[in-house]
Amino acid sequence: MPHLRTFRRLAVLTEGGLDIYRNKTAMSLLRFRPEDVVCVIDSKHVGMDLQRIAGVGQGIPIVSSVDEALPLGIEWLVIGVATPGGFLPKNLRPQLYEAMRNKIGVISGLHESVDGDPNLVSLSARYAVELVNLRKVPDEDQHTISTGKARSVKALRVLTVGTDTNIGKTTTSLSLDRYLRLQKVKSRFVATGQDGIMITGRGLCIDRVISDFCGGAVEKMILHEAKGADVLVIEGQNSILSPCYSGSALSLLHGSCPDAMILCHAATRTMLRHTDVPVPPLARYIELYEAMLAPIHPGKVVAVAMNTSELDDKAAAEAIRRAHDDTGLPVADLVREGEAGCKRIADAVLRVKRKQPSRRAAKG
Amino acid sequence: MPHLRTFRRLAVLTEGGLDIYRNKTAMSLLRFRPEDVVCVIDSKHVGMDLQRIAGVGQGIPIVSSVDEALPLGIEWLVIGVATPGGFLPKNLRPQLYEAMRNKIGVISGLHESVDGDPNLVSLSARYAVELVNLRKVPDEDQHTISTGKARSVKALRVLTVGTDTNIGKTTTSLSLDRYLRLQKVKSRFVATGQDGIMITGRGLCIDRVISDFCGGAVEKMILHEAKGADVLVIEGQNSILSPCYSGSALSLLHGSCPDAMILCHAATRTMLRHTDVPVPPLARYIELYEAMLAPIHPGKVVAVAMNTSELDDKAAAEAIRRAHDDTGLPVADLVREGEAGCKRIADAVLRVKRKQPSRRAAKG
Known part of the structure; x- marks a missing residue:
C-alpha cells in the first residue's frame, strides 16, 4: 500500500x-x-x-x-x-x-x-x-486474490456501504473515525479511494485495480492497517446495485469482511447515477448487503447515514424519521447533526464491538 | 473488442x-x-x-x-x-x-x-x-462505465453463472451455443475469458479490466455482438459469492443484463476455491443472482448445468435428481449427457425467448 x-x-x-x-x-x-x-x-x-x-x-x-x-x-x-x-x-x-x-x-x-x-x-x-x-496502483497490489482472510483480524471492521455511488460514504467514514478517536477509541480510517487518500496521505484506489485482484488489494490493506487498531473504519466505494461500478463495491465487501456496515443514502436520490434505474428501498439494500456477505462473514448493517444536504431542516428530519421507520435502525445525518449524529452511529457500531468479546479474546 | x-x-x-x-x-x-x-x-x-x-x-x-x-x-x-x-x-x-x-x-x-x-x-x-x-485488454476498453444499456438489445441474452470459479461455465456456454446453432437458431457465443477467446479467436478477458470499467467493457461487447443474433450465449466468469473474484462476476451480471441464467455447479465441490468457505445451497445462489439483477433487469435462472465429472454414472444421476428437487429447475450435465443434456437446457432457455414476443416486436 x-x-x-x-x-x-x-x-x-x-x-x-x-x-x-x-x-x-x-x-x-x-x-x-x-x-x-x-x-x-x-x-x-x-x-x-x-x-x-x-x-x-x-x-x-x-x-x-x-x-x-x-x-x-x-x-x-x-x-x-x-x-x-x-x-x-x-x-x-x-x-x-x-x-x-x-x-x-x-x-x-x-x-x-x-x-x-x-x-x-x-x-x-x-x-x-x-x-x-492518487489513483495509481503499484504493480505489487495487482496480483493478490482475496480469500476472506480479513475475517481473522482482531480489529472491528466497519464498512460504509452505499445505495449508490457519490452519496457520502467518505464523509461518513471520516466523520465516524474522527468522532471515535475523540472518544479515545483506537480507530483507524482505511482509505480506498482518491478522496480518502487525499485526506490521509495513504491508501489505495481499489476501483483502479484489475477486476480479479480488487478484493485481494482490499484484503491486503485490511491486514496491514489492522495492526494496533481496535476499530477500522473502511471508506466505502460505490454500491453493489450500481450497474456502473457494482463490481468494485462487491470486491470491497468480500475483501474487507465487515463486522458492521453503515448504509449511506441520499434522501433526494431517486435514480441510480448515470442510469434510468430507480433506487430500490433501503430495506432491500440491507437484505442484499447482508446476504452477499453472509456465506463468508456474518456482518450486519447497523445504522443508516443519511445525506440530507438538499433538504431544509423540516424535510431532513422527516426523511431521517422515515428511514428509521423503514429499517428499524439508528439513522443520522452526520454532517447536519454533527456530534449528535456521529454519536448515534458510533453507538450502533460499538454495540457490535461489545457483543464480540469471545472473538477478540480468541484471536488476541 | x-x-x-x-x-x-x-x-x-x-x-x-x-x-x-x-x-x-x-x-x-x-x-x-x-x-x-x-x-x-x-x-x-x-x-x-x-x-x-x-x-x-x-x-x-x-x-x-x-x-x-x-x-x-x-x-x-x-x-x-x-x-x-x-x-x-x-x-x-x-x-x-x-x-x-x-x-x-x-x-x-x-x-x-x-x-x-x-x-x-x-x-x-x-x-x-x-x-x-489473450488477457491483454486494449486501452479503449478500459474507460467505459456500464449503464444497463445491454437491456436494450433485441437478442435474448443467456449468461452462465457459477456457484464458484472454474466449474464449467465455458463448457456449458460453448455446448449450448453449438447445440442452438445445430437447431438453426441464430446463436452467438460471447467470449469473456481466455478459454472462450482461445476457442473463438475473439472476445475480451473482462476480469483483466480495471475494476470500475469491468461492467462497461462487458456492456460494450454485448451491444457489439448482438447485431444479427437472436440469442447471445455469454461465457460466465467466477461467482458472485467467490471472495476471490466476486467483483468480476457481478460486473458481468450487470454489464450483460441476462434474460436467462444457467447456474453452473460441480456436484463434488464443497468449499469455495482457495478459501475455507463452504459452498452455499443452490437455491440460495438462484435467489441472490436474481435479486442482484432484479433492480436493473428481470432475468431468471432457468436451468442448472451440473458438472458431474468426478462421479460415476449412478452418483451423477443421483446428483442431478437432487439438484432438480432442490431447485425445481431442469438440470443436466451437458458433457456427460451430450445432446439430451443440451436439449434440456436449450429448451429452458428458448421458453424464455418465446415468452417475450412483445419485447422483440417493440425493439425490432
Whole structure:
C-alpha cells in the first residue's frame, strides 16, 4: 500500500457547481483538512462566501485563476471535481498548465491518468514539478486474490456501504473515525479511494485495480492497517446495485469482511447515477448487503447515514424519521447533526464491538 | 473488442494432472477445437490415451516435450493450465523457451503477462516469433462505465453463472451455443475469458479490466455482438459469492443484463476455491443472482448445468435428481449427457425467448 506524504498549501480547483456531488474531492478536503487549503479556484463563484454556498471552508477565499492563487503562497493544485468515468474536464486544463508553468505541482484523483498525458508530462519535466496521480496502483497490489482472510483480524471492521455511488460514504467514514478517536477509541480510517487518500496521505484506489485482484488489494490493506487498531473504519466505494461500478463495491465487501456496515443514502436520490434505474428501498439494500456477505462473514448493517444536504431542516428530519421507520435502525445525518449524529452511529457500531468479546479474546 | 485471428496447429502444454480443473484451457480446446490440436505436451502422461484419461481428444498424441512436438508440424505452443491468480508455473518455462528457440509462437491466457516478461520478450525478439497474450485488454476498453444499456438489445441474452470459479461455465456456454446453432437458431457465443477467446479467436478477458470499467467493457461487447443474433450465449466468469473474484462476476451480471441464467455447479465441490468457505445451497445462489439483477433487469435462472465429472454414472444421476428437487429447475450435465443434456437446457432457455414476443416486436 503506497504511503503518500501529506500535502499542504493546496489550491483546490473546482470550476463549476460548488456542490457536494460534482466536487466531492474538494468538499472532503474542505471538511476534513481545511487548514491545508489556501484557496478554491472557481471563476463562477469568485469572491463569494464559501461557507455560505458550500457549507464548509469558512474564511477560505474563492479566486478566479491560478494567477490569483499564486500570491497566496500555494504549493499544490488539487483537481477537486469528480466526473463520470473520471475524465479530466477540458476546461480545467488551462489552469493545470498555468500552475505547472509557475512551478506548482498538480494532484489528481481522476481515473484519466495525469501522468499518462503527454502535455502534462512534458510540462512537468520542463518545469521540474511533480504530477501526483492518487489513483495509481503499484504493480505489487495487482496480483493478490482475496480469500476472506480479513475475517481473522482482531480489529472491528466497519464498512460504509452505499445505495449508490457519490452519496457520502467518505464523509461518513471520516466523520465516524474522527468522532471515535475523540472518544479515545483506537480507530483507524482505511482509505480506498482518491478522496480518502487525499485526506490521509495513504491508501489505495481499489476501483483502479484489475477486476480479479480488487478484493485481494482490499484484503491486503485490511491486514496491514489492522495492526494496533481496535476499530477500522473502511471508506466505502460505490454500491453493489450500481450497474456502473457494482463490481468494485462487491470486491470491497468480500475483501474487507465487515463486522458492521453503515448504509449511506441520499434522501433526494431517486435514480441510480448515470442510469434510468430507480433506487430500490433501503430495506432491500440491507437484505442484499447482508446476504452477499453472509456465506463468508456474518456482518450486519447497523445504522443508516443519511445525506440530507438538499433538504431544509423540516424535510431532513422527516426523511431521517422515515428511514428509521423503514429499517428499524439508528439513522443520522452526520454532517447536519454533527456530534449528535456521529454519536448515534458510533453507538450502533460499538454495540457490535461489545457483543464480540469471545472473538477478540480468541484471536488476541 | 479485439478480434484475434484463429490459431491452428497447436501444441497444448499442460504438464501436470490432466484434469478439467487444473487444465481448463487445454480441456476447452480439446473439447471444442480438437481439429486444431496437434498434440498435448505432458511428460507425466506421455504415450497414454488422452481420451481415456481426460475424456476428450481422441487420437491426439501426448508427447513429453516441445522437441518431440516439433516433427508433428506444430505452429503454436498454447499454455493449457489455469492457476490460482493466473501465475505462470516455473516448470513450464523451459518448454516456452524451447518453443521460441524453434520459431514456435507462444499463446497464453494467464494473468501473468507473457508479453511483460523480459526473458520471453527478449527471446521472441531474437527469434522473431509471436508472443500472444489473450488477457491483454486494449486501452479503449478500459474507460467505459456500464449503464444497463445491454437491456436494450433485441437478442435474448443467456449468461452462465457459477456457484464458484472454474466449474464449467465455458463448457456449458460453448455446448449450448453449438447445440442452438445445430437447431438453426441464430446463436452467438460471447467470449469473456481466455478459454472462450482461445476457442473463438475473439472476445475480451473482462476480469483483466480495471475494476470500475469491468461492467462497461462487458456492456460494450454485448451491444457489439448482438447485431444479427437472436440469442447471445455469454461465457460466465467466477461467482458472485467467490471472495476471490466476486467483483468480476457481478460486473458481468450487470454489464450483460441476462434474460436467462444457467447456474453452473460441480456436484463434488464443497468449499469455495482457495478459501475455507463452504459452498452455499443452490437455491440460495438462484435467489441472490436474481435479486442482484432484479433492480436493473428481470432475468431468471432457468436451468442448472451440473458438472458431474468426478462421479460415476449412478452418483451423477443421483446428483442431478437432487439438484432438480432442490431447485425445481431442469438440470443436466451437458458433457456427460451430450445432446439430451443440451436439449434440456436449450429448451429452458428458448421458453424464455418465446415468452417475450412483445419485447422483440417493440425493439425490432
